[in-house]
Amino acid sequence: MAAPEKQNTNGPTDTSSPLKHRPDAAECRIRTCFDSATWMKKFGKTKSTDNSSKPTSGSSNVIEQSGSSSHNDCPLDKDELGRNTWGFLHTMAAYYPDNPSKNEQEDMKKMMHIFSKFYPCEYCAEDFQQSIKRDEPDTRNQYSFSQWMCRMHNEVNVKLGKAKFDCSRVNERWRDGWNDGSCD
Numbered sequence: 001m002a003a004p005e006k007q008n009t010n011g012p013t014d015t016s017s018p019l020k021h022r023p024d025a026a027e028c029r030i031r032t033c034f035d036s037a038t039w040m041k042k043f044g045k046t047k048s049t050d051n052s053s054k055p056t057s058g059s060s061n062v063i064e065q066s067g068s069s070s071h072n073d074c075p076l077d078k079d080e081l082g083r084n085t086w087g088f089l090h091t092m093a094a095y096y097p098d099n100p101s102k103n104e105q106e107d108m109k110k111m112m113h114i115f116s117k118f119y120p121c122e123y124c125a126e127d128f129q130q131s132i133k134r135d136e137p138d139t140r141n142q143y144s145f146s147q148w149m150c151r152m153h154n155e156v157n158v159k160l161g162k163a164k165f166d167c168s169r170v171n172e173r174w175r176d177g178w179n180d181g182s183c184d
């Protein structure tokens with residue numbers, strides 16, 4: 001589901017997802033369910049003049065942008081979290097063994113199932129759980145696992161109206177660098 005507006009009707013006593021134990025279970029009210037602009041519109045605070053509890057901003061964590069400044073050390077929004085997480089997941093798949101042991105194959109499957117329960121954007125996590133039920137993690141080797149990850153990501157891309165990534169190029173993107181040498 002692409003829109004963050006979905007209401008969770010299961011209530012706080014539902015134990016099917018670890019995320020639902022949180023007090024915000026009735027409606028997702030955490031940053032990782034929204035892009036920054038939507039988050040600020042819905043829940044943003046008016047800037048306080050009292051900065052006494054904040055770290056001083058003479059640090060490199062403040063980015064100057066055309067007259068205004070913004071921090072690069074704020075909590076992640078949905079899209080930042082998504083980009084960083086896909087980077088981790090594809091890179092993990094890129095360096096997964098070519099000949100994994102049975103234990104490694106099982107461990108990676110378990111990891112993906114556990115990941116899908118704890119991913120901190122509730123509706124993203126719920127959809128991802130459905131996806132990996134339909135198409136179980138293929139952990140037989142590096143090629144099959146990277147292709148599986150690419151399919152999972154493409155499901156989200158399609159849901160969000162984005163173009164599908166060409167999965168035949170997934171190792172160029174995440175392991176070897178593009179064939180034209182632009183990453184060398």
Ligand SMILES: Cc1cc2nc3c(=O)[nH]c(=O)nc-3n(C[C@H](O)[C@H](O)[C@H](O)COP(=O)(O)OP(=O)(O)OC[C@H]3O[C@@H](n4cnc5c(N)ncnc54)[C@H](O)[C@@H]3O)c2cc1C
Nearest residue numbers: 001002079082083085086123124127128150153154156165
């Ligand atoms: C498990 C998971 C579920 C998510 N579910 C949702 C959701 O339900 N709703 C929502 O709004 N957002 C969701 N997101 C976030 C969303 O997928 C994007 O990360 C976010 O919208 C930022 O998109 P982006 O255009 O910056 O690039 P991203 O989609 O984050 O992609 C980053 C880079 O990965 C590469 N790439 C793109 N597609 C593929 C692929 N198929 N295989 C390999 N590499 C690829 C491209 O080079 C791209 O620049 C989810 C994220 C994750 C990790």
